[in-house]
Amino acid sequence: QVQLVESGGGLVQAGGSLRLSCAASGRAFSSHLMGWFRQAPGKEREFVAGISWNGRRIYYADSAKGRFTISRDNVKSTVLLQMNSLKPEDTAVYYCAARGGYSGNYYPSASDYDYWGQGTQVTVSS
Numbered sequence: 001q002v003q004l005v006e007s008g009g010g011l012v013q014a015g016g017s018l019r020l021s022c023a024a025s026g027r028a029f030s031s032h033l034m035g036w037f038r039q040a041p042g043k044e045r046e047f048v049a050g051i052s053w054n055g056r057r058i059y060y061a062d063s064a065k066g067r068f069t070i071s072r073d074n075v076k077s078t079v080l081l082q083m084n085s086l087k088p089e090d091t092a093v094y095y096c097a098a099r100g101g102y103s104g105n106y107y108p109s110a111s112d113y114d115y116w117g118q119g120t121q122v123t124v125s126s
Contacts, residue, residue, distance in 0.1 A: 020120060031100060034072055099113045
C-alpha cells in the first residue's frame with residue numbers, strides 16, 4: 001500500500017507559477033512510477049506528467065511540455081510538479097498517482113495506476 005497526499009494548490013493569476021507536492025508513505029515508494037493527472041469540471045481525468053521509479057524517464061502531456069517540470073526525491077518520498085506560465089485552462093483538481101513494479105514505461109491512462117491521492121485544487125484566473 002502507498003498513501004499519497006498532495007499539497008500546494010491554490011489560486012494564481014495567469015502567467016504565474018505553483019509547485020505541487022505529493023508526499024508518499026507506505027511501502028517502497030522508490031519502486032513506483034509516479035504520475036500527475038488533472039480533472040476539470042465535466043471533463044475526464046487526464047495525464048499531465050509521469051516519472052519513472054528512478055527518475056531517468058520523464059513524460060509530459062503536450063499541454064505541459066515547456067511549462068511544467070516533474071521531479072522526485074526517493075529519499076524524502078516526494079514527487080513535485082513545478083508549473084510555470086499557468087493558463088486559465090490549467091484550472092483543475094490535480095492528482096498524484098503511483099504505479100508499482102519498477103516501471104519506466106509511458107502510462108498515460110488513469111487505469112494504469114494503483115494508488116491515488118485526494119487531489120489539490122488549482123485555479124488560474126485570467
